[in-house]
Amino acid sequence: MDSFVLKINKLTKKYKNISVLNNISMTVKKGQIYGLIGLNGAGKSTLIKIITGLIEKNSGSMELFCEHEALKIENSRRRIGAIIESPALYENRTVYENMHMDRIQKGIPGKACIEKWLCIVGLMDVQYKKVKTLSLGSKQRLGIAMALLGEPEFLILDEPINGLDPIGIIEIRELLKKLNVEYGMTILISSHILEELYHIANYYGIIHKGRLIEEITADELNERCKKFIHIKVDNASKVAVIIEKKLKTSNFNILSDNIIKLYDYIDDSGKVTEVLVKEGIIVEQIMPMRENLETYFAKVIGGLQNA
Structure with missing residues (x-):
């Protein structure tokens, strides 16, 4: 059986009889980058706070590093590193001073760990600068x-790329991949920026209105987010008939604005163009595309009206 770092079963959390989390069951296996996907208010932060011990659940069970007794779970939390919502930083202190104070607070012996992790996250050159002078991306890396100071086995990050510019997002993405591959760190990362999680995670949990409605691997997601040929023409109904007769496939969808999604001939769009042009069709656009994570997410939660 695959080893796991976290297993949750039928977990529920209520505030004044309002369910914030409802019967959540999920498993994070060792070595995964688990992407927890959900809209703002879906219950992501509440779930993470329960995992890290900041709030109590109302019912259900949780195992952490195969421990299920309350005291043993609390001891196992020492193997977790976490940022929840945003890192707590002293803006008028230097990067190094922030690391040093956090090290003392956590009771971590020796100062060598400070330079080690500043080097890994790429902040050695700014270690003596005050935090208030840093970019948002650098502050996030400091967090x-x-x-990471206690060399955790399980890293939990709540919306770590929220508000970052494209360069900052890429930096955090590459850092998390490095921690996972080179240091064997299991990572749980929550975000509502779905397309970015697509570039990071290898497993996904979709949470909506307090319910975990699906868990899916990256390979399964790629299979469901099919590739297609995007075709924009002057007359989609006419083109549909041509595709069925000449290309001998009905594996397509007709959308508004005379757009067709063709799920065959992915690697031979030139043939599709040739056939349509010979039939006198004006082809305004034709290009291979893929349905992205946002599209799939909207389908799973019941359509764009719920997104």
Whole structure:
């Protein structure tokens, strides 16, 4: 059986009889980058706070590193590093001072760990700068470095790329991949930026209105987010008939604005163009595309009206 770092079964959390989490069951296996996907208010932060011991559940069970007794779970939390919502930083202190104070607070012996993790997250060159002078991306990397001080086996990050510019997002993405591959760290990362999680995670849990409605591997997601040929023409109904007769396939969908999604001939769009042009069709656009994570997420939660 695959080893796991976290297993949750039928977990529920209520505030004044309002269910914030409802019967959640999920498993995070060792070595995974688990992407927890959900809209703002879906219950992601509440779930993470329960995992890290900041709030109590109302019912259900949780195992952490195969421990299920309350005291043993609390001891196992020492093997977790976490940033919840945003890192707590002293803006008028230097990067190094923030690391040093956090090290003392956590009771971590020796100062060597400070330079080690600042080097890994790429902040050695700014270690003596005050935090208030850093970019948002660098502050986020500092927060991650502080979460790594105790050399955790399980890293939990709540919306770590929220508000970052494209360069900052890429930096955090590459850092998390490095921690996972080179240091064998299991990572749980929550976000509502679905397309970005697509580039990071290898397993996904979709949470909506307090319910975990699906868990799916990256391979399964790729299979469901099919590739297709995007075709925009002057007359989609006419083109549909041509595709069925000349290309001998009905594996397509007709959308509004005379757009067709063709799920065959993915690697031979030139043939599709040739056939349509010979039939006198004006082809305005034709290109291979893939349905992205946002599209799939919207389908799973019941359509764009719920997104």
